[in-house]
Amino acid sequence: MAKKPHDTPNLDQLESGPWPSFVTGLKRLAKDKDSMVDLLGHLEHSYKTRQGYWKGGTVGVFGYGGGVIPRFTEIKDANDKPVFKDAAEFHTLRVMPPAGMHYNTDILRKFCDIWEKHGSGLIAFHGQSGDIMFQGCSTEGVQKAFDEINELGFDLGGAGPAVRTSMSCVGHARCEQSCFDEGRAHRTIVNTFLDDIHRPALPYKFKFKFSGCANDCMNSIQRSDMAIIGTWRDNIQTDEVLAKKWFAKHGMNELVNDVIGMCPTRAIQLKEIKAVSKDASVSSVAVNDTQALEFNNKDCVRCMHCINVMTGALAPGKDRGATILAGGKRTLKIGDLMGTVIVPFMKLETDEDFEKLVDLGKRAIDFFAENALEHERTGEMIERIGLTNYLEGIELEADPSMVSAPRTNPYIRMDGWDEEVARVKAKQAAA
DSSP, X not given: OOOOOOOOHHHHHHXXXXXXXXXXXXXXXXXXXXXXXXXXXXXXXXXXHTOOOEEOOOOOOTTOSSSEEOOEEOOBOTTSOBSSGGGSBOOEEEEOOOGGGOOOHHHHHHHHHHHHHHEEEEXXXXXXXXXXXXXXXXXXXXXXXXXXXXXXXXXXXXOSSSBOOOEEOSGGGTOTTOOSOHHHHHHHHHHHSHHHHHSOOSSSOBOEEEESSTTOXXXXXXXXXXXEEEEEOSOOEEOHHHHHHHHHHHHHHHXXXXXXXXXXXXXXXXXXXXXXXXXXXXXXXESSSSEEEEEETTTOOOOOHHHHHTBTTEEOOSSEEEEEEEOOBOSSSSOOBOOEEEEEEEOOXXXXXXXXXXXXXXXXXXXHHHHOOTTOOHHHHHHHHOHHHHHHHTTXXXXXXXXXXXXXXXXXXXXXXXXXXXXXXXXXXXX
16 A cells, blocks of 8 residues: 555646546556655646656666656755655656557566556556657666566667657558558668667657558658658559449549549549540549549559548559658757658568668668757758758759649749859869
8 A cells, every 4th residue: 555645636626527637547556656646746746836847867777878768856855855755766768669569468468567566557658759658667676677678578769869769550460551561661670770779879869650551640751750651653453343332322422522522633533434544544443334433643642532531442553662751850940840752662572672771761860960960850951951962962863752842933043054064073073
């Protein structure tokens, strides 16, 4: 039985609404854990004073420079002793999940047993970086907990200015929309950059995320410095039996409004079957005895919307691979950034294909390490130095797919071009 609980009127109020409250879970853990009793008192004090009282420090396990998030209390009495002594240290262990986040119940129960023995019992699946977050541990318990977690085959994830824990969707294992083996790509990248994950040595964080299709269940385009998103480059696949079955259930109104009308590039048309184009870049599927959907695959941007609405009747093409984007991130210095296409299409099937992905990752990380400013993400670096310089630095050719928007001014000044060419040639000759 844990010690007597603190009065927590502010936290109690959070349990009074119609939605489940995290406070209820903390109180349940506090029945057996003195650290959770004092954590609730610590949190109540923060609510009263409207201030945060956790500070960082240096805590880790042998041989690692990252993976543990230190938290020490700043709430002290007149003798500089922690007021909430059993929650004076409340460190978090970041643990890398399996690719695709596959677990069995035996592993989950062992996680719970380990953390109840060495920590607070509070576990979060998963943090923003994808880690399993073992929250609430004393400095003494960090190494003990890690040793037992490591015995199960799990490792610490990234923290600080390092390559961070990667994330991948369930993809190939269970999803029919998957366009490449996300689990293999994920594990290949992690195994290659494990040292960069455990020993922070970059200007700031660098994240890989893997999504099997353009639905992007990992939000990789928004949240990763290198996003690997599945796509295809041939014609969309169709199934006439399932298309007619879908149409019989949903009707013309939904077909026009939810499929044809929602196509961002107007690549879909409804035509009489006899009027459907025979062009090799056009796919078609009958929805009834007289009408068919026609897909102009040259205009298709692989957004997946029509496939999501008519799943089975429509499917990704057979020539599958991934688009690689760089520079996505949440707000930091210059606002939110989506990833920029740097490789429009890359096959990911053979060992050689995955070696090319690893090689690209190495060039991207090396360039980031040498050229980024402190506390600057890849996207901000690209904005500062320009996409052209970034592509040259990671040894990639420019491609029309990288254009985010057409020029607003179609005119280009050509005076001075000859002098610039002469200057560049002279520089190359001197080198």
